[in-house]
Amino acid sequence: MAGDGLITIGGLARACGLTASALRFYDDCGLLVPVRVDEVTGYRYYSDAQVDRGVMIRRLRGIGVPLDVVSEILNGDGTRAGRLLDDHVAELARRARDAAAVARVIKEEVGAGAVVSAAVLAAAIEQVRSAAALDREIPVLSGVLVESRADSVTLTATDRYRLSTRAMVPVRPGGAWSVVVDAGELGGIGSWLRELDEVTVRALDDGLVVTGRGSERRCGTIDAAFPDYQAMLAGLGTVRTRVVAGRSALLAALEAGGAAPVGFAVDRSGLVVSCNGQLRPGSPGYPELLARLHIPAVVTGPGIELAFSPKTLRPALASAIGPEIMLDIAAANAPVIVRSATDGELTTLVMPTAITNSKECGA
Structure with missing residues (x-):
C-alpha cells in the first residue's frame, strides 16, 4: 500500500x-x-x-x-x-x-485407410520384415513401421545392422498416420493378401487393420518410438563407389563362403570375393572356382575392400527387386545402400563387418 x-x-x-x-x-x-x-x-x-x-x-x-x-x-x-x-x-x-x-x-x-494393391503389399512385407530383429531385446526393433502419407504407404524395419524401407504408391491415398506392427503378425497375412486384388490399410487404437473383399486381418502394435530412420538416411556419408552387379552372382558368392564373413575387393574389373583362405592352388576345382569368385560389375569411383556377414547381406540381396543390384558405398565401415539397379522402391542399408584376416581365395 x-x-x-x-x-x-x-x-x-x-x-x-x-x-x-x-x-x-x-x-x-x-x-x-x-x-x-x-x-x-x-x-x-x-x-x-x-x-x-x-x-x-x-x-x-x-x-x-x-x-x-x-x-x-x-x-x-x-x-x-x-x-x-x-x-x-x-x-x-x-x-x-x-x-x-x-x-x-x-x-x-487422419483415420482414413489407404487402398493399396494386395500383391504389392504382400511383396513389400516379405522384403522389409526380414530386417526386423528376431529377438525382443529391444521390442520396437522386432516390429515394422507402417506409415501412411498423402502420396505413399511405407514399410520400414531395422535390427541396427540392417535397415529396409519400401514405399508404395496407393491406389487411393488415406490419412496421415503411422504405427509399429509386430513383424511376425504382419508376415502372417501374406498368403491371405495374395488371394485379393486390393486392400484397405488403416490404423486403429488397438492395431493395424487390413480389409479386403469383406474380410479383415488385424496386427498388434508395439507401443514404442521407432528409430528415426529418415535422419539415418539423411546422415549417410557421400557415396564414393557405386557397384552394379548381378544379384544371383552375389548370392552364389555368399553361399560359397558359408557362415564366415565374406570380403569383396572392388576395382574397375568388378568384385573379387574373399573366402578366408579355405581354397589353395592345387585344390580340386580350384581354377574353376576362382573364376566363379570374380564377379563382373560396373564400378564407378575408387576401389575399396569391405566385408559382410552373410546373415545380414544375404537377406538384403534375396529380398531385392530385379536381377541386378546397385551398391552405393561411402566407406568400408559405413552402411552400404543396397537397391535394385532399375527400381528404387526398396532401399536397404547393410552394415559391413570388420575385415579380419580374410584372404582372397587361392592366396
Missing part, C-alpha cells in the same frame, strides 16, 4: 488477479490508467475504486473479448455493454461450431 489511500502496482495486481506487466500494458492502452505516477521513480499508484475495473478487465479478457470491445463495455452504458457481450458470445459459438466441423474432417482424414 502507498500513502493517501493509494495502492501500488503490486498491490493492485494482487487485488485483481493481474500481473504488474499486464497493468503496465493496460495503462499504455488507456484501459486502466493510474491516478498518480511518481515523477522521480516512475512508480504507478492506483485507487481502491480501480480494483473492480481491474477485475472486470481480467474477466473480459479471460473470455477473449478484444481490447477495443473491452473499452466500449467499460465506458458505455449497460444496454450497449450487454449487446456487445451477446455479440461476442455468439461469435465464440460460431467459431466453436466451425472448429468442431474442421476437427471432424481432420479426424476422418
